[in-house]
Amino acid sequence: MKIGILGAGGIARTMARTLNEMKDVKLYAVASRSQEKAYQFAAEFQAVKAYGSYEAMLQDKEVELVYIATPHSHHYTHMKLCLKYGKHVLCEKSFTQNAAQAQEVLKLAEQKGLLCTEAIWPRYMPMARVIRQILESGEIGAPAALSANLGYPIFGVERIRRPELAGGALLDIGVYVLTFASLFFGDDISRIDSSVVMADTGVDSQESITLTYRDGRIATLYCTAQALTDRQGVISGSEGFLVVENINNFQKADIYDHNRRLIRTVPCPPQITGYEYEVASAVKAIQEGKTECPEMPHSETLFIMRLMDSLRDQWGMKYPNE
Ligand SMILES: NC(=O)c1ccc[n+]([C@@H]2O[C@H](COP(=O)([O-])OP(=O)(O)OC[C@H]3O[C@@H](n4cnc5c(N)ncnc54)[C@H](OP(=O)(O)O)[C@@H]3O)[C@@H](O)[C@H]2O)c1
Numbered sequence: 001m002k003i004g005i006l007g008a009g010g011i012a013r014t015m016a017r018t019l020n021e022m023k024d025v026k027l028y029a030v031a032s033r034s035q036e037k038a039y040q041f042a043a044e045f046q047a048v049k050a051y052g053s054y055e056a057m058l059q060d061k062e063v064e065l066v067y068i069a070t071p072h073s074h075h076y077t078h079m080k081l082c083l084k085y086g087k088h089v090l091c092e093k094s095f096t097q098n099a100a101q102a103q104e105v106l107k108l109a110e111q112k113g114l115l116c117t118e119a120i121w122p123r124y125m126p127m128a129r130v131i132r133q134i135l136e137s138g139e140i141g142a143p144a145a146l147s148a149n150l151g152y153p154i155f156g157v158e159r160i161r162r163p164e165l166a167g168g169a170l171l172d173i174g175v176y177v178l179t180f181a182s183l184f185f186g187d188d189i190s191r192i193d194s195s196v197v198m199a200d201t202g203v204d205s206q207e208s209i210t211l212t213y214r215d216g217r218i219a220t221l222y223c224t225a226q227a228l229t230d231r232q233g234v235i236s237g238s239e240g241f242l243v244v245e246n247i248n249n250f251q252k253a254d255i256y257d258h259n260r261r262l263i264r265t266v267p268c269p270p271q272i273t274g275y276e277y278e279v280a281s282a283v284k285a286i287q288e289g290k291t292e293c294p295e296m297p298h299s300e301t302l303f304i305m306r307l308m309d310s311l312r313d314q315w316g317m318k319y320p321n322e
Contacts, residue, residue, distance in 0.1 A: 001024065001025050001026070001064050001065055001283050001286070002026050002028035002029075002062050002063055002064050002065075003019060003025055003026065003027055003028055003029075003063070003064070003065045003066070003067060003279070004028060004029040004030065004031060004049075004057050004058075004060070004063035004065070004066045004067070004087075005027070005029070005030045005031070005041075005047075005066075005067050005069060006031050006054050006057065006066050006067065006068045006069065006070065006078055006082070007031070007032065007054075007068065007069040007070035007074075007078075008030055008031075008032040008037050008038060008041040008069075009069055009070070011069050011092060012030070012041070012067075012069035013041075013045075014273055014275060015067055015069065015275055015279075016030070016041070016044075016045035016047070017045065017273065018272050018273045018275040018276050018279070019045075019279065020045060020046065021272045021276075022272065022276050022279060022280070024283065025279060025283060026048075027045055027046065027047050028047065028048050028049060028062060028063060029042075029047055029048065029049035029050070029051060029057050029060060029062075029063055030042050030045070030047045030049070030050055030051070030057075031051040031052075031053065031054045031056065031057035031058075032050075032051070032052065033052075033053065033054070034052065035050070035051075035052025036052075038050035038051055038052055049062075054078065054081065055081065055085075058081060058082060058084075058085035058087060059085065063087060064087070064088060064286070065087065065088045065089070065090060065115070065282060065283070065286065066082045066087045066088070066089055066090070067090045067091075067092075067119070067279075068082065068089060068090070068091040068092055068119075069092050070092075071159045071165040071166065071167075072094050072096070072097060072165065072166035072167075072171045072172070073097060073164060073165045073166040073319065074165075075091050075092065075094075075095060075096050075097075075101075076096045076097065076101040076104075076105060078091070079091050079096075079105045079109075079116065080104075080105060080108065083105070083108050083109055083112055083114055083116065086112070086114065087114070088114050088115040088116070088282070088286050089109065089114065089115065089116040089117070090115075090117055090119050090278060090279065090282045091116070091117070091118060091119060092118075092119045093118055093119060093120040093171075093175050094166075094170075094171040094172070094175045094304075094305070094308065095118040095120075095301050095304075095305060096305060097166045097171070097319050097321075097322070098305060098308075098309050098312075098319075098322065099302055099305035099306045099308075099309050101305075102301055102302055102305045103302060106298045106301065106302070109291050109298075110291050110298075113289070113291060114291060115282060115285050115286045115290060115291055115292070115293075116291065116292070116298075117278070117281070117282055117285070117292060117293045117296055117301075118296050118301045119275075119278050120175065120176075120179055120278075120296060120304075121249070121274055121275055121277065121278050122176065122179055122180070122183070122247065122248065122249070122250060123179060123183065123278075123295045123296045123300075124277035124278040124280075124281050124293070124295045124296070125249075125250055125268075125271075125274060125277050126268075126269055126277070127244075127250035127253070127266075127268050127269075128183055128250070128295070130253070130266060131183075131184060131235075131242070131244065131250075131253055131266075132183070132184065134242060134253065134255065134266070135184060135235065135237075135242070138239075139239070139240070139255060140235065140236070140237030140238075140239050140240040140241055140242055140255065140256075141237035141238030141239030141240065141258075142237055142238045142239075143184070143185070143217065143235050143236065143237045144216070144217050144218070144236060144237060144238065145217065145218050145219070145220075145235075145236045146180075146181055146184060146185055146217070146218070146219040146220070146233070146234065146235050146236070147219070147220045147221070147232075147233070147234045148176075148177045148180040148181065148219070148221050148232070148233040148234075148247050149177065149221065149222045149223065149224075149229045149230065149231065149232065149247075150173050150174075150176050150177055150223050150224075150229060150231055150247060150248055151173065151206070151222075151223060151224035151225070151226070151227045151228055151229035151231075152173065152224075152225065152228060153225070153226055153227055153228060154172075154225050155199065155205050155225040155226050159172075160172055160203075160225050161199070161201050161203070162201060162203075163201060163202045163203050163319055163320055164319070164320050164321075166319050167201070167203045168199075168203030168204040168205070168225070168317070169203075169204050169205055169206050169207060169223050169224060169225040170204050170207065170223070170308055170311060170312065171308065172225065173223040173224070173225060174204075174207065174209070174221075174223040174308070174311075175304065175308065176223070176247055176248050177209070177221035177222065177223050177247065178209070178221065178304055178307055178308070179247075179304065180221075180233045180244075180247045181211055181219040181221060182300070182303070182304065184233075184235055185211075185213060185217055185219055186213070187300075187303050188213055188214045188215065189211050189212065189213055189214070189307075190212055190213060190214040191210075191211070191212040192209070192210070192211055192212075192307070192310055192311065192314070193209070193210040193212075194207055194208060194209045194210070194311050194314055194315070195207060195208050196311075196314075196315045196317075197226075198315065198317070202317070203317070204315060204317060205224070205225050205226050206222070206223065206224035206225060206226050206227075207222065207223060207224075207311070207315075208220070208221065208222040209221045209222070209223075209311065231245070231246045231247055231248055232244065232245060232246075232247070233247040239257070239258050240255065240256050240257045240258050240260075240263075241255075241256050241260075242254070242255050242256070243256070249274045250268050250274075251267075251268050252265055252266060252267045252268055253265070253266045254266075277295075278293075278295075281293045281294075281295055
């Protein structure tokens with residue numbers, strides 16, 4: 001399958017490297033707002049075509065799937081543009097700025113019969129399934145509490161600082177802690193509590209979030225764009241607990257018994273970068289004529305966007321065009 005990358009920034013480079021190591025997919029084209037940048041990117045990653053505008057790449061009939069790697073503020077417009085040109089879409093997280101935008105885009109994809117899926121990589125990783133199976137096996141008893149954190153000192157980065165790029169910790173980093181909770185505790189939430197630190201630019205720089213589930217389970221999460229954190233996710237059950245190293249890119253899961261003794265470690269299977277799973281899932285869904293991937297159905301993208309909308313409502317935080 002021929003893939004085009006839209007936006008030649010940081011994550012686009014990692015994706016290009018990933019595609020070049022995958023079988024059955026080809027990094028066919030790259031599009032940048034700058035022709036020079038597109039040429040350089042194409043030369044470095046052996047893309048066949050280099051386009052100096054996004055729309056020019058979308059007019060290329062050979063491009064089948066477009067990977068969108070632009071700031072959050074632009075995902076809505078860029079996805080709509082891709083769908084207009086009949087392209088399947090794999091769009092970076094966070095999917096859009098808000099749930100209303102997500103709903104509109106997903107409706108359009110369904111109307112056109114095109115795949116449109118969110119590139120939130122842990123969802124597609126085999127470790128997500130493995131951890132679910134461990135929980136379902138009862139090895140740690142009945143799971144009751146979960147914690148997860150993620151932080152990088154990236155507040156100086158333009159894309160994170162600026163409200164007009166839909167910056168802030170939530171859409172960039174918070175989406176991963178919410179994903180971790182959603183993956184393993186589901187979505188039947190009865191209460192959302194949070195505390196936020198707002199930066200002088202008008203976006204959130206760090207926050208803590210507590211999700212209480214209708215059946216009495218609880219998830220305590222925090223994310224920060226100001227500091228490095230251990231990236232751990234811990235799931236506690238009546239018979240033991242499970243510690244996941246790096247909720248952003250699963251490394252391993254350590255399982256402890258009721259005496260807090262380590263009983264076994266489940267390593268992450270070998271991978272290229274970890275981004276190959278979302279691509280493989282998107283390709284499979286397209287080949288099967290589906291508009292969504294089973295690992296991240298549209299309903300789940302909408303759920304996470306609504307959760308983030310309600311957190312921003314609690315904080316009184318809006319992006320400039322809302
Ligand atoms: N899955 C992950 O692990 C991961 C990691 C990092 C980022 N991301 C996600 O990937 C997306 C891009 O992040 P990034 O770190 O790659 O960002 P980045 O390095 O700033 O690149 C974004 C690219 O978007 C394009 N763009 C279009 N309009 C723009 C505008 N008005 N301002 C700035 N750039 C604009 C630019 O490409 P051209 O100049 O070539 O047009 C730019 O290079 C975000 O959604 C982010 O959340 C995901």
